[in-house]
Amino acid sequence: MIANLEYATLQQIWWILCSVVGSLFLFLTFVQGGNTLLWQVAKNDVESSLVMNSLGRKWEITFTTLVLFGGALFAAFPKFYATSFGGAYWVWMLILFTFIVQAVSFEYRKKPNNLLGAKVYELFLLINGTVGVLLIGAAVGTFFTGSNFTLNVYNQVTWTHPLRGLEAAFSLFNLSLGLFLVFNARVLGAMYLLNNINFSAMDAFEARLRKAVWINFLCALPFLLYVLVSLLLRQGFDVNATTGVVSMVANKYLLNLLAMPLVLGLLLVGLVLVILAVLTTAFKKSSKGIWLAGLGTVLVGLAVFFTAGFNHTPFYPSKADLQSSLTIYNASSSLYTLTAMTYVALGIPFVLAYIAYVWRQMDSQKLASHEVANDEAY
Template sequence: MFENLSHVTLQQYWWIIDSLLGSILVFLMFVQGGQTLIYRIGKSPMERNMVVNALGRKWEFTFTTLVTFGGAMFASFPLFYSTSFGGAYWVWMAILFCFIIQAVAYEFRSKPNNVWGAKTFEAFLFINGLLGTILIGTAVGTFFNGAEFTVNDFNQSRWATPYGGLEAVLNIHNLALGLTVFFLARVLGSLYFMNCIDDEQIYVRSKKQLLISGIPFLVFFLFFVIRLLLMDGFAIDPKTSIVSMESFKYLHNLIAMPLVLILFLAGVVGVLFGLGKSYLLEKYTKGIWFSGAGTILVVFSLFLLAGFNNTPFYPSLADLQSSLSIQNASSSHYTLSAMSYVSLMVPFVIAYIVWAWRAINRDNITVEEMDAGDHLY
């Protein structure tokens, strides 16, 4: 079946798969956002235990999705993987370090004879929540603003600066996306606490955080989107494959792909609806589902804007013609078609995640559960 599809169709198919994984990852980073709120939401040791254990039920979903996203990108677009992970290594090493200390924190925070104390591991969780979100958002920003690399005729890449990708943080547009992801994760984390922790004070403080984190989220998000639609973008001539700059490129992409526009607008409405309804109504706890689904749609749309309509998804600032697209960075037709059969398992994996989520969250976190202490993070 898949082997009969054209190479271009398979490349587009796998960009959609990778985009979906990336968008689910951003939603699941509510765990990271919640970790930055441990001391904002939990004012006593018991309340902090409730917050950490609520997040501890879900942190492995985020970690697994990050690994799956990276693996899918490696298999489907190996030239991007080797260029970015091999060149911008300081950024990716920092992200990896953030997730390593997160795993250590959840494993050892409540262990007997913990000589470092719970606060040390709570600091690890805060670092993961702060740097993990900002750095991943900044890295995705390079899909639109470009990165400093070159690729020769033998597909050998070289980073053009000695800073290993850290220079991306100096781009205000990249940083705006990083801060957007950070504050969005805090909003989603607050909504998650409202949904799964049965405690009046935690609910009230989480609701307050919706406004505190929601306002900067909207400011940075609007700045990123407005600048994205108005700036010059990278375009590929479909006949010559020459890369050049095009005015309002991403606005043109949005207009040329009305389905993507609809998904983007629906996602924005979903995020705002979940946030607004949760803040305005008393005892409303379902906002995480509207804002979470909206997050997935918005991020999915941004990935499609970056890769479709003759657009290089990883532009090169050092040499425009080294820019990577889904055409020149992908695996072979054989590899993509073989992988596509494996992708048929994705619906079953999603079904398992839904089942596991519901099973884990069957009962809300309570003080009584923490006192029982059967399994604490």
């Protein structure tokens, strides 16, 4: 069956798959959000250890999902990979640096003789959860605000802004999206910890986390509203269906949502789920908020990626030269490669299934303070 799929269908399938991986990553940034909560919610060594060990069992899944997001984009949309990573050099480099320092921090933080001391490794985690997530948001924002590049006939990229990608962080829209993701990650992080830790005899710790859910949601709200309103009102990049010429169209993204009611539905349901999760966690003592808010985040993420890439929209538009803009059709791999990779993708449900199985096995009992008291704990 896969062998008979049309090229355009495969290109759409791969945009959906990349969107799923990207959206799952946004859910899994609960690790990054949790990183940034450490100093705020943990008031003693036991609480710190619980936060670190709870997150420390998941950070690699988040990290791997980010790596897969990169790998999937490389395999399916190599022109995007080449243009964006090579062009927006500094934004990606800085994101990577924050993930490099994160990767050792859980393991090295409590180990004796660790050169830098626990506080520095905690600072690395904080940087990862703030700067890293903020810049990822700014990079995703350029799907709507456009970037500064041109491509020549050999598809080689020339970046036309001296800041090489960092300029993305100076757009109000991109910055707002980044800050929304930072606070959303903190909401998710607090919800995850509430779900994962056994709080017996630690009421104050639990209360601090519930408060963090509410406060960070309130902080996220203005940025979310700004992003949504701006998205609906702004001019957007449009590909003419017959000529293929890219031009600016008023309210393009609003038109996209109206043209794709399913995507609008994803967005609305996702937002409702997140809000519901926040309310039940902050005020109803629920510990299941992470699942509701996680699903909500994934749905909102999908809506964002679909709005950026479908309905004759270039997902990686160029402000410098509209006709250099990348669409899922002109940036993709060949028919052969997409077909081969689609066979490979049939394995993804199996991977998700064993992750879910192991996760259940490991988390069937909540993490208790006596477990983090030994030398091997993070």
